[in-house]
Amino acid sequence: MKRLNNYAFLLFASMIMISIISCKRNDGYNQPVSTDKTKPGVVTNIKVDNYNGGSYITYDLPNSANILYVLAKYQIRDKVDRETKSSYYTDTVNVEGFAKEQDYNVTLYTVSRANVMSDPITVKVHPKTPVFELVQQTSVLQTDFGGVNIRALNPLKREIGVIITAFDKSTNAMEIQDQYYTKEDTIDYSARGFNTDSRQFGVYITDKFGNISDTLKKTLNPLFEELLDKSQFSVYQLPTDSPIGYGWVLPNLWDGKTDGSSSGWHTDPGAPVPYLCTFNVGRTYRLSRFIMWERPDTDQKYAFNHGNPKVFSLWGSNLPSPRDAQLPISAPVGAVVGDWINLANYRYPNPPSGLPVGSTNAADNAFVLAGVNFNVPLDAPPVHFLRLCVSQTWSAGNIAHVMELSLYGQPQ
DSSP states (O other): OHHHHHHHHHHHHHHHHHHHHHHHOOOOSSSOOOOOOOOOOOOEEEEEEEEBTEEEEEEEOOSOTTEEEEEEEEEEETTEEEEEEEETTOSEEEEEOOSSSSOEEEEEEEEETTOOBOOOEEEEEOOBOOHHHHHHHTOEEEEEBTEEEEEEEOTTOOOEEEEEEEEETTTTEEEEEEEEEEOOSEEEEEEOOOOSSOEEEEEEEEETTOOBOOOEEEEEOOBOOEEOOGGGOEEOOOTTSOOBOTTOOGGGGGSSOOSSSSOOEEBOTTOOSSEEEEEEEEEEEEEEEEEEEOOOOSSSOOTTSTTOEEEEEEEEEOSSSOOOOOOOSOOOTTOEETTEEEEEEEEOOOOTTOOOTTOOOHHHHHHHHHOEEEEOOTTOOOEEEEEEEEEEETTOOSOOEESEEEEEEEEO
């Protein structure tokens, strides 16, 4: 026992010493860790590798153990300065955020552990076209139901902002109406809430460095849309529809309850994929969009989990009494199977937090509770009957469930 006590004491003492040493260590750039005031040498053998909106600058460090980091100073646009630091563990500094494809001067300094700077070395870089400009060059404005639709390509998947403006009669100027931020490679976004009066819309692209593209402008007449009257909806049961489970019957899908405190539509465990339900919307509509409320967290982790749809499609028919047909797990938009046409294919967005399934947080659950808006293609045909076809859920299990659907469109 005495030997054990001595061992415990030595272990505890060692932990204290390690803690003291750790507290004294400083890996930062700002605090001097040396009293050597000798001016460090400059970097040499400099090479530049340009990319969209930035450049990698590689170099050889001077032969000195007193180097702390390399500092790059540069302007990304008029009167906007940036600094980038790269530790002595690497041989590359990344300079980014440039507003144009042109020559820029970057000044490099070697900085010692005593915060002494070397003489400056100026390097010329020529970044390629910035991503925000590339996205703007592909941007297309077109009329949409209740507003305007913006489509663009972001193949490099960089963080950009899509800023939508519209003419405001009260200020007699173009005012920001909506802002959309994304890293997705394909942008298809609509700003809504406008009447059908003709007005000028605009869109410009920005990035995290505050760069702004020119504004693309177009005069458009938003199309009329209305919320479909759910009191006119009814079940249109077909033989291939998935059996109902746990009493969560199909009319719950349009009962206006979205928070998970009551039931929605739920299939019976073990039903084959795809999971299907069919209903009548009461009259013929040219659909514009819909909002889906998936099952949120309650006593269990349902958000981005369980039977919530991850990949699904919407099928429609405008026949008086469309016949049953076994819908495929996947099909291209516009595919026709019997009396049914595939209006669109969808993938529910990933959790905003980026956390894996089963580990989502409160913000992810709030995202689910708010409902997610999905557009129906402008060229989709009018329909009177709809089939929701779920081909994959977040848990990849043997059930599917949805709390609520709200559909918008133009009556025909």
